[in-house]
Every structure is written in structure tokens, then in C-alpha cells.
Amino acid sequence: MTNAVLSWSGGKDSALCLHHALQNPGLRLTHLLTTLNEHYRCVAMHGVRAELLEAQAERIGLPLVPVWLPEMPSMEVYEQRMTDALEHLAAQGVRTTVFGDLHLQDLRAYREQQLARVGWQAEFPIWHKPAAEVMREFIDLGFRAVVVCVNDQHLDQSFCGRELDEHFLRDLPPGVDPCGENGEYHSFVYEAPYFSRPIAVARGEQVHRTYRPAADTENANNDCYRNEPSPFGAGFWYQDLLLAQP
Template sequence: MSWSGGKDSALGLHHALQSPDLRPTHLLTTLNEHYQRVAMHGVRAELLHTQARRIGLPLHEVWLPEMPSMEVYEQRMRAALDALAAQGVRTSLFGDLHLRDLRQYREQQLARAGWQARFPIWHKPAAELWAEFFDLGFRAVVVCTNEQHLDPSFCGRELDRDFLRDLPPSVDPCGENGEYHSFVYDAPYFSQPIAVQRGERVRRTYQASRPAAEDDATDCYRAQPDPFSAAFWYCDLLLAPAVGAVEQPTRAH
């Protein structure tokens, strides 16, 4: 299972565990070597390890540099796939919902390694997924928001019905376009909830490589004010001393 620790991979795993023709055996996660955190989500590695223990599946970590090239990313992912294939694993599961180009990329890369891809929650309606999320007892915290889509106040919030009601109309309710990312601290297949507390909230900016010519930029890039820079807010989560509800932030700026 391609595992980010967020709600989509958590729901995808739930559906895989319920499927008669799937048997999840491992979790696979990419992490940032510099920060020792889950790539994109910014979640500490120790919280990822706690999730894996609560689920009861072994975790395979793929460590990446701060801003990896596609060549480096694909090389390290291929090494991870080869290691898992040696254990008899040949299928990768994803929590993607409706980004067709991303699905095609995953399928093509896996096919080159002799693997297949499965998407347990592909094209499921958002309302249906959210009903499952709440009814089954999933609980999560928003750990990262994209400043282009959401103001900082959304970062660190509980992923609940109030959060969904407050989302701007332009934001995908599942955050499928990268508007926000989350950390699941309780799920129906966890042995017990993970007690976490919110730490500081920080802003990080990233600069992407600009195309050599204006014509090389896609229309969606040209439509943005500064398409080659991005700012994200991260809420640092820490393991709390005892099991219970998520505690209030200790500090934020």
C-alpha cells in the first residue's frame, strides 16, 4: 500500500482490507532525508512508525533528498519495488481518486518494473467517502495546507464536518489537487488510537525550476500569479504521553 499516513491512503487501505482479492502485506512511504519527515506531509517519521505498528503491517521507507529530480525519485522507487518483489509482492495499491494523469504515470512506471497498480477508491464520490470516513470512526488532523488555496487557519484543524463546511468552493473537498494533507491518528483497523499533540505551525516556501521558454509552460501554470513558487503551512505533530483525543496546540506562529 502506497502510504502517506493521510486520509486517502487510509481509506484506500480500508477498502483493500475488505476486498476478497487483495491482501495488503506492506506499507510503502517516501520520506525527506533532510527533515526526517514524510514527503509532502511533513509528518515526523516516529508518527509514521507508530501508524505502522497500530496497523500491524511492516513499513518500507524510501528516503529522498530535499528536492529530488525525477531521475532520482524513479531510481529509488525502482530499488524499493525490486526489494519488495523479492518477497513476492507485485501489486501496488494507491488512494488516488480522480487525477487521470497521475494514475497513468503510476501504471506506466509500475509496468516497467513488472508490477500492476490497483486503485481501491478510484472515482468514488466524495460524499460517499466522507460518509465512510466519519461513520467508520476515522480521525485525522490537517498537517499541511497550500497557501494558494487555503489560509493558514486551516492548518492544524481536526478533519471533521466543520472543516469541510468551511472549505472555499474552489477547493476540492478531498484535497485531491494538493490543497491540504492530513495525518490519520485513528482508524477502524488501528489496534488503538495514536495520541498526538499539535506543536508549532510554520510556513515553508519552495521554488520550482522554470521552463526554458514561455511556450514550455502549461496553460494552468501561466494562469497562476507565480506558478513556479509555492508556499505551504505545516502543523508539527508530536506524540502525546497518553492515548486520548488530540490536544490543543502548544504554540503557533
């Protein structure tokens, strides 16, 4: 049996990938690996707060290995911090990473190349599954998720914060990948077949922001979302999610 770590974003693709990996008798999942923005303490691109990822890991029953990255990391910084994390895992007998990628061949080739450099292998359980099939399986298995980020070049603000369900999929404009594979949207899974219990979340404010280096680090732990105007005419809408109070 192969020990493996799963690349975990907290969204639908990694969640469905985990479902398939758990069904593979040849894999033994030992950890979840997540990259986070160390300034805002959120998942890069998704904007999901670190405590929500920790809640997912607790309900899954696997330890979360965070890889903290600066706001706009260079490739050199990104690759070095990922290498450090993999070396830590390799010392525990892990040398395989499982990814939830679907169709982006250049991204898969990059992952395989970088892992090969340090003697690791990659697994892609849902690779090339048709988008409609992925979404149907996700919904039919009982996963539930909130859309937490939309690219305003593809989707307007009204799509942000919605449940990721059949109604959401029916409303997608022509040309938008149902899985958001081209970066159209990202999600947060709050209920899954393998969760010990659902995660109760409360919706906070919606903000529009762009990716540019933060000017300061003041209040970084509490300010995951900045309402910044876009100097480029395009950006992202984010739905802030908070752990609901019991």
C-alpha cells in the same frame, strides 16, 4: 490471492484505501510503502514526522518500507529509489501496489506506466468515488485525522491544525476540493477502525515554508519544519505533530 504493498502517506486517502483493500478477499497486504524526505525525516508534502508513520504502521500491524528521497529529488533519483524498493519487495513475492488516488488521471497513468516497466501491477480501490461520498464514508467509519498542511493559494492558516470533520468541510471556500485532491490540504490519521489503538498526538508549532533545496543538513534529524519566507509569494502552512508523552 495477490500479495500487495499499499502506498501509504499517513493521510485520509491512503487510510480509506487501506480499509477497502482489507475488505478485498483477493488481496493480501504485506507492507506499507512511504516516501520520506531524508533531510527533514518527514513525509514529503505532508510534513509528518517519520516516527508518526511508524506509530501508524505498528497499530496497523504491517511493516513500513521507507523510501528516502533528497529534499528536491530529480525524477531520475525518485524513479531509481522507487525501483530499488520494489525490487526488494518483489524478492518477497510482491508485485502489486495499491494506491488511494481518486481523480487525477495523469497521476494514475504515470503510476501504471512506471510499474509496468518493472513487471508490476496497480490497484485503485477508491478510484472515481465522488468527493462527498469519500468524506462521508471516512467520517462515518470512525476515522479521525488532523489537517497538517494547507496550500496558502487555496486555504489560509486557520485551516491548518484543525480536525478533519464536518465543521472543517463546511468551512471550505468555494472551488476547494473536499478531498484536497488538487493539493489544497493534507492530513494525518490518528485513529482508524483497523488501528489496535489510537495515536495520541500533541500539536507543536505552525510554520510557513516553501519547497526549495535545504542549504545545509545540520540538525536534520530534529528540524522537520523550517520557518522560511516564501520568495514566490505562495507556500504552505504546516502543523507540526508530535507523539504525545504517556
